[in-house]
Amino acid sequence: MRPVRLSVVTATAAVAALTAVTGCAEKSDAKAGDGAVQVTAADDSCEVSKKEFPAGHVELAVENKGTKITEVYLLFPDDRIVTERENIGPGTKAKITAEVKAGSYEIACKPGMKGDGIRQKVTVTGGTAAAKRSPEMDAAVAAYRKYVQTQADETLPKVKVFTDAVRAGDLEAAKKAYAPSRIGWERTEPVAESFGDIDPKVDVRADGLETGQKWTGWHRLEKELWQDKKLGPDAKALANALDKDLADWQQRVGKAEITPTSMANGAKELLDEVAAGKVTGEEERYSHTDLVDFKGNVEGAQHSYELLKPVASKNDPALVTELDKRFAALNKLLDTYRDGPDSYEFTSYEKVGKAERKELSDGVNALAEPLSKLAAAVVK
Structure with missing residues (x-):
């Protein structure tokens, strides 16, 4: 968000x-x-x-x-x-x-x-x-459009596992389903945000509310599950609203404005999301599942980059070499925090110390700087 x-x-x-x-x-x-x-x-x-x-x-x-x-x-x-x-x-x-x-x-x-x-x-x-776009650019846009639609399609059933548990009042099942339900959203967040009205409904935190805005979405339920340790009287309504709002996202994502430059800029935005919310621990402040979101953001950024790589390789091969190196280094660092056989089981972020958080931040910064040059490289 x-x-x-x-x-x-x-x-x-x-x-x-x-x-x-x-x-x-x-x-x-x-x-x-x-x-x-x-x-x-x-x-x-x-x-x-x-x-x-x-x-x-x-x-x-x-x-x-x-x-x-x-x-x-x-x-x-x-x-x-x-x-x-x-x-x-x-x-x-x-x-x-x-x-x-x-x-x-x-x-x-x-x-x-x-x-x-x-x-x-x-x-x-x-x-x-x-x-004017080259055939490679058109192919990248088409592939990315398919990717974001697939992510939305695959997210809805995972969200339903989460919301069904909320509606059933099963706190432990809801906690288990919470982070997996967010991965597709985190991978493609810039596209979701481009609509303007969906993100504030599903992914806002309490201190991000505008005047008069009702708090709904994932993080409202996250607070009830982990901090309040109980589901409030409106939990079922919140679960229903999350299903409805994300179904709206699924229907609209195929109509999003997508260009090669928006893909490149979106990749950079995903790294900014990591720096601002995941590395600081602000995003998942109750569940401490920040590293799952972190991984989703990096995967989404890398997917955009890989689709644009054929064009960028022709225009700025040195940049591509640097980006390959930085993505590999950050993914290797993230792998050290895996906490189970599932690819999305990560160490609870509250257990990650200051020195380790600094190392993660440095890895993000090292990737974000060259990634900010990708859009210009694509249109050279």
């Missing part, structure tokens, strides 16, 4: 981790390409260098001049996400490459990563096609 829910205790550490993941490489870049749309984010403003630009491959060169971690989005008029970059630390820069068709859009900066953000309307001019 979008990592906006930082407690006071963990905020300082999280800012440092996120800056390492999202800002260090970009910060050294003196300036972006001449054709880039400059986006300057602050605590109370969001300035763009041009409000009209041609369709095709568009680069947003973002600089956060504020004091808060921010997010930047390029949005369709109905708030679906074209592309985004979360967790841009104060004083850092980020580059986002996206494939954009002609039409009306909004660029939104979200200081503190909450709310609707500060928005600027922009117009993309030109024909209906955003950019």
Whole structure:
């Protein structure tokens, strides 16, 4: 889920981790390409260098001049996400490459990563096609679309095992089914988030709620199971709502806007999810099943990368060599925390010490930096 829910205790550490993941490489870049749309984010403003630009491959060169971690989005008029970059630390820069068709859009900066953000309307001019694609790009998009649909299809029966246990009042069975029910979601989270309205229903944490928002979804039930140690009177209704909302996700995922650049950016977003929620222990704060989510995020990022690899290999072979190395190293490190014969049995995160968490964070950072360059490599 979008990592906006930082407690006071963990905020300082999280800012440092996120800056390492999202800002260090970009910060050294003196300036972006001449054709880039400059986006300057602050605590109370969001300035763009041009409000009209041609369709095709568009680069947003973002600089956060504020004091808060921010997010930047390029949005369709109905708030679906074209592309985004979360967790841009104060004083850092980020580059986002996206494939954009002609039409009306909004660029939104979200200081503190909450709310609707500060928005600027922009117009993309030109024909209906955003950019020419090679057969390899088309094949990657088609394969990824099949992948996300398969993940959604396979998630629903696993969720039903979880929700059936909740409805039956069987706490131990529900606990056992909880983490497996989330794997498909974690692998493809950026696509789910692109719809805008599903993620807040199924994957929000208590401190990420907007004013007036009712808390529903996985984490509400996670709290009841592990912290409250009992299911509340609305547990059955919550289970029913989770089934319904995820069925909605399953039906809509096949219609998601997917491009080679959104796949590459989504892979980077998944690593940001790991840095902001899993490494810090914030995501699964009651169940401590963070490493299962961690593995799902990494698998999803790697799948996108592998599909784009034929294109990236031609355009930037050195980057591909580095990404192969970093994915292998992070997967090897994760394997040391397996806690059973099942591929998704991992050590409870509360048993992972500070030094080990630092090692995991370093592994994520080492992968995230080159992964942030994948979208640009794909469209060279």
